[in-house]
Amino acid sequence: MTNVIPSNLTNDPWGEAARAAQGGVDAPDAEAAVREFVHAALRITGDGAAHEKPGALRPGERHFSVGGAFMVSPDNTSHFLIAEWGFPDEQHRLHYPLDTGHPGWVWKNERALILENTDEHADFKQILKSARMGSAIYAPMTWRGKFIGHLITAAQARNTFSPPDLMRLQALAGMATAAFMAQGGPAFLEQIWTDERG
Numbered sequence: 001m002t003n004v005i006p007s008n009l010t011n012d013p014w015g016e017a018a019r020a021a022q023g024g025v026d027a028p029d030a031e032a033a034v035r036e037f038v039h040a041a042l043r044i045t046g047d048g049a050a051h052e053k054p055g056a057l058r059p060g061e062r063h064f065s066v067g068g069a070f071m072v073s074p075d076n077t078s079h080f081l082i083a084e085w086g087f088p089d090e091q092h093r094l095h096y097p098l099d100t101g102h103p104g105w106v107w108k109n110e111r112a113l114i115l116e117n118t119d120e121h122a123d124f125k126q127i128l129k130s131a132r133m134g135s136a137i138y139a140p141m142t143w144r145g146k147f148i149g150h151l152i153t154a155a156q157a158r159n160t161f162s163p164p165d166l167m168r169l170q171a172l173a174g175m176a177t178a179a180f181m182a183q184g185g186p187a188f189l190e191q192i193w194t195d196e197r198g
Contacts, residue, residue, distance in 0.1 A: 013044040013168055020172065024179030030188040035083040037176035038067040041153045042085060044172075045137065045165035051157035056134070061156050066128060069141065069176065070103055071149035074190045079103050079149075082192070088130050093196045101125030103150065106138045110147045113138045114166045117158040134158035137166045139173035143181055151176055 023036035042065055050056050051063035066086035070079040073095060081087070081094040098107050102124065106113050115136045118124040126132045136154035140147055151173040155161070 016040050016044050017168075017172065017175070021175050021179075024175065025182075027179070027183060030180050030183040030185035031082050031192075033179035033183045034069045034176050034185075035085070037151065037172045037179070038069060038083045038085055038153075041151060041169055041172050042067045045153050045168050046135075046155055046160045047162070050135070050155065050160040053157075053159070056157040056159060061131070061134075063155070063157055064131075065153060065155040065160070066133070067151070067153040069149055069151050069180075071141075071189055072098065072107070072147065074186075074193050079107070080189070080193060080196075082189070087128060091129050093192065094127075095196070096127070101127065102136070103127070103138065103152070106140060106150050107147060110140055110142065112140060112166055112170050114161055114163060116161060119158060128154070131156055135160040137161045137169050139166065139169040141173050141177040141180070143177055148177065148180075148185075 017040060020036040020040035024033040027033035027036060046065065064086060068084035068087060069082050071082055073080045077098060078095040079098060098104060102113060102115060115121055118134055118136065133154035134156050135158055136152065139151045141149040141151060151169055153169060
């Protein structure tokens with residue numbers, strides 16, 4: 001996958017959220033609906049100039065971002081990636097145990113999380129196959145009191161994300177949850193999980 005949606009494409013986060021909300025309503029299926037909010041998150045979260053600051057990138061690293069939704073699998077054993085952007089093709093439909101790393105913390109605590117600089121978190125587990133991310137935010141997707149997944153955005157540059165970005169992601173996660181459910185998300189997830197597991 002190519003990385004062509006940089007952070008802060010727009011100075012109008014509410015306009016971008018409104019566009020995503022309508023896109024989610026108009027989407028042909030649950031994953032396409034969630035993808036609208038992933039793209040919005042990549043546009044309205046993060047400091048687009050973070051990579052230019054001293055220490056943000058180590059030698060050999062480059063500026064890029066990823067996003068997606070890690071849903072709780074139908075059998076309640078795994079995080080299951082949908083609507084991803086920027087992940088390597090071989091990680092399409094990625095799944096891993098629910099208690100893994102910081103996504104596991106978000107699942108266990110049902111709370112949003114920001115890692116402004118992952119170097120400061122010795123327990124950070126690299127999930128993206130192609131690179132270790134330097135900054136990440138996670139926002140729960142909760143439906144009627146039940147945790148169903150979380151939206152994530154991450155960047156290789158350290159200190160890309162700050163607390164206001166986490167609040168924006170939380171707002172988008174709520175809208176993404178509603179769109180996912182309205183588009184028959186649980187049945188969709190069951191089908192692709194069954195297909196993935198063969």
